Each structure stands twice: as structure tokens, then as C-alpha cells.
Amino acid sequence: MMCLNSHRHNIRTLSPHIKKLLPVIMSSISLKENGGEVSVTKNYSNGGGLRDLYGEDSATEDHLITPWTFSVASGYSLLRDPRYNKGLAFSEGERDAHYLRGLLPPVVFNQELQEKRLMHNLRQYEVPLHRYMALMDLQERNERLFYRLLMDNVEELLPVVYTPTVGEACQKYGSIFRRPQGLYISLKEKGKILEVLKNWPEKSIQVIVVTDGERILGLGDLGCQGMGIPVGKLSLYTALGGVRPSSCLPITIDVGTNNEKLLNDEFYIGLRQRRATGKEYAELLDEFMRAVKQNYGEKVLIQFEDFANHNAFDLLEKYSSSHLVFNDDIQGTASVVLAGLLASLKLVGGTLADHTFLFLGAGEAGTGIAELIALEISKQTKAPVEETRKKIWLVDSKGLIVSSRLESLQHFKKPWAHEHEPVKGLLDAVKAIKPTVLIGSSGVGKTFTKEVVETMASLNEKPLILALSNPTSQSECTAEEAYTWSKGKAIFASGSPFDPVEYEGKLFVPGQANNAYIFPGFGLGLIISGAIRVRDEMLLAASEALAAQVSEENYDKGLIYPPFSNIRKISAHIAAKVAAKTYDLGLASHLPRPKDLVKYAESCMYSPGYRSYR
């Protein structure tokens, strides 16, 4: 026996075919397993060269063989493995031990210098989409460096990997597509979804973010190109919530698209057909949900993202008693807005029950938020939720939701059909309802007009105005409009970020009311407690935890959310409160309950510093 070479290979990446062949291969190679990794020593026989182990040489034309390549992870492939690649940061010793000599220029950079260089380069791009593409390339090249950058420069890079730029990226996903970054499950995979899941190289998945691409931000149906959203959300799970990247799985379910522009786009990457609906849709989703549970177990968190509301509410209801599911647009948004409202009481005074709320938009975000506000007021005042809903009003595309419309309303709007005469437009609704809080969740930009904002300011000393719709192009108004039209009276936050505004010599800093504050910490709380189901009480706990993180210094600037620069600490506190509630409700499976949940959450977080390789 002659030992020619010894290399490392990740056993998790071996295809099922090769795993089946392993016993055969084992007769000629020796494998040493170490924490999922396997060292492979290839043994060659004496006398006559390689054996025809797989029958390839002796096979006839009609004899089937498995076409496989045994790619050995040499130094070169280490440089191309984003999880382990460190680029110029490989030490001298590592370059020797891992066959990297000559594959890298002589210099050794540390991660800090690499970060400085990359940030310098990123800032040269004037077009946000080019920054997005550069960051995606980095994620594909050197995962730890990508997360280091995102964590250390979160306020600068969040608008790139997330809203607003991710919206443009999804619109142009077919043109900018380089490497697949998640799993695509289309109607073609019907009956085979479990097999498709097994093709994903990672086995211990803890969070899945899944979309069917039908309501991507406020940009509508982007079909298969919605993949940018699960990819972006999961990168925040890691950067903001500390969930290990290898535990995260982005999925797009492709049932077609009704977007004519995409159907006629030669670069469109999805199925070129109109959306499947009804039984065909329900069956595919059901097969998916079953396969996920079968493959990853009971405790994998499935986050539904950017489904259209005619499916989103039903999916959440259908699977919330059998799976660990969370709808970010309904529940995450509700939790982040409630947190902002709780915090704003310090600035506007009174209790939540003293306020009157008016929404423009009565879909997932609008009715989700409305319900959580009603639940919180009910919790605080002990009044039944049917009563507390009465101070919350919603306007949809047909006008104010009132009892005379009850029959024709979608089921999620019915609880909001209060007694009132019909009102058509938002301005008239503001005049009729006299809200203290105005929330935009319509997905339609420029709908908070000058008259609307002026009326809010004439009715309130400090009107609270939240323009939640994403991306920036769909925002109900800009920060500048909110401050100038209200003559500096408004407390303002928006779904996508706006720069600070100077008005009459004073600097106004707008907050970002985005579910990105909630879902990473919320998900981490579920994971560390081993939660098996999501309950509304956990969302309320997350809201209260986030509101508690707003400091006096933040309030002094008129902010109702803490800055994102502190997000890891904020996420640890949210995770701890969510986990505590999960234990209290008897829904935690991770026992015994850790004593200090904040410390425990922090200790579980992924850190992107490089590891040293032996």
C-alpha cells in the first residue's frame, strides 16, 4: 500500500450516491472522522495501478454507472470554500499545512485589515446595487469576513443587504444571478420535496425563511426572484441575532408568477407560467411543510416571508398548531410596531389605551399590528379584546373599514369593521377618526400627503407617524415631508431608512420601524429554549424587551427605537424574554432552563472571527 496524499473533505457535502458507495470506497481508502469532517487517505494497490472499483472500466455501453468525481479538498479548494476561506488572512503555518503555498501572494493580512480594505472598496461604488453584488460575492467567497463587515458596519450595510437595495436586487435577480444561494422548490419538484431538501449540504438546520415571491416588500409579485428576501433575512439572522449561518436555509417556492414583465423577461429564473392556486398550491405547500418536519424535526423554525395575504393568514393558521411557524410580515411587524408605540409613550404621554390608531392598509402588516396592539391594551386594562379593538381603525383600497362593508370583507378585516358611516379617502378618515397615531402599511408610496400630515399635526401636539411600507419608493411619506409638513411636531419612523433631517435649525433623527429589530432575536429565543410552538404572548414579550432597550439618550433625539449599532445586545435581550415566556408557557424543550437567559443567549451567538486551522 502506498499513501499518496491526505486531504480533508466534509462528509456532509457527500452526495447520497457517494455515501452509498462509501463502503466500497472504504476498501481502498481510510477515513478518519472528526466532528463532521473526514480526513481521507487514498490507498492505491500495488501491481497494475488502480483497481476498477466502481466498474467504470469494465462497464459496457448499456451498463449504468454513477458519474461522480472524488474532489479532494486541496489548498485550492479550501480557498474556494466560503465557510473556511480566509483569503490573505491564512497564517504562514496554515499556508504550509493546507497546501496554500504559492496560491496566495506572500503578504498576510489580519481580518481587521481585510475589513478596512473591503469597506474602502465598497464605498467606491456609487450605485447601491453594485454594493449589493459586491457583498453577495463576498458572502460567497469568505463568509466570516462578510459577517464581520455586516456586524461592524450594520447601519451602513443594512440598507444594502436589506431594504431598500434588496428590493431592486429581487427585481433584477435574473440579470445579476451568479450562484444559487438557497433552495428552489418549484412545481416540478412536486412529490420529491424531501429529496430536494436532502440535496442541501447542511443537515442541522434551525431556521428556514421561505417565500413564494408573491408580495415582495411593496413591489408585488416577483416570483422566483423573491429569493433575495430569504437570503437577506437569513443574513440578518446571523449578523443581528447570532444564529450560525450553516443553520440557516433560504427557500423559494416557485408556483409561477402573474408578473407579465417577468414572464416576458428572457433572463427570468423561475417557472414561466401563471401562478398555481387552490388545491395545486395547497398540496405543494403541504408537502413542503411535511418534508421540512420529516427532514429537520419538530424544532426547526419556519419563517413565512412575503407571501400574499390571501395565502399568508391561512398558512399561519393551518400550521401554527403542528409546526414552529412565524409570519414575519404579520407577527414580526406587529411586534416591532408595538415596541415603538410602547416606547413613544415616554414622549407623548398617556397609556396605550388613551390613543386612537388609524392605519392606511389593512393587510398582513396592518391587521397584524392592529391585533397585537389590541391584545396589549387588553393585557394592560383587563378589558376584553373585542372592546380594545374599537380604538383601532383601518383604511383599505376601498376606504374606511366599517360595519356596512362586513359581508364583503376578507376574514382578517372583519374584526375591524366598526360602526361608522362610510368614508372614502384617507384625509377624510383622519378628519373623522382624529387619530393620535397614523400607520402606513399599504405598500403605496406618497399616500401621506401634505394635507394628511398637516391634519395630524393640527389634531395632536406630537402626532406619531409611521410610514412602514418598503422599499423607500413605497414609503407613505419621507422623513423630510413628515417633519416639515408637521412643522417639526411629528415623531416619525419608517420601514426603510431615511437620513436625519434639519428643520428650522434643529436636527431630527428618524427611526426605522422594521421587523429586522425583532425576528433575529425572536428566532434566537425560540432556538435557545427549544420552542415547539409560537404564541402571541411571546410577541408581546419581544415588544416589551425591545421598548426597554430605548435609552434616555435615544428619547432625547426623538427616537422610539434604539440604534441598530447595538443590535446584538438588543437581540440577546429579546431572545431572553422570548425564551423566558416560552418556558413559562411550557413550550420549551431545552431543559433545564438556563439561569441567566441574557448571558446564555449571548453565549450561543455566532462570532465571525477567524478560527485557526491545525
Ligand SMILES: NC(=O)C1=CN([C@@H]2O[C@H](COP(=O)(O)OP(=O)(O)OC[C@H]3O[C@@H](n4cnc5c(N)ncnc54)[C@H](OP(=O)(O)O)[C@@H]3O)[C@@H](O)[C@H]2O)C=CC1
Ligand atoms: N416595516 C416593516 O417592518 C414592514 C413593512 N411592510 C410593508 O407594508 C406594506 C404592506 O404589506 P402587507 O400588509 O403585507 O401587504 P398586503 O397586501 O397584505 O396589504 C396591503 C393593504 O394596503 C391596502 N392598499 C393598497 N393600496 C391602497 C391604497 N391606495 N389606499 C389604501 N389602501 C391601500 C390594501 O387594500 P385592499 O385590501 O383593499 O387591497 C391592503 O389592505 C409593504 O410595502 C411592505 O413592504 C410589511 C411588513 C413589515
Ligand SMILES: CC(=O)C(=O)O
Ligand atoms: C420588512 C418586511 O418584511 C417587508 O417589507 O415585507
Ligand SMILES: [Mg+2]
Ligand atoms: Mg416581509
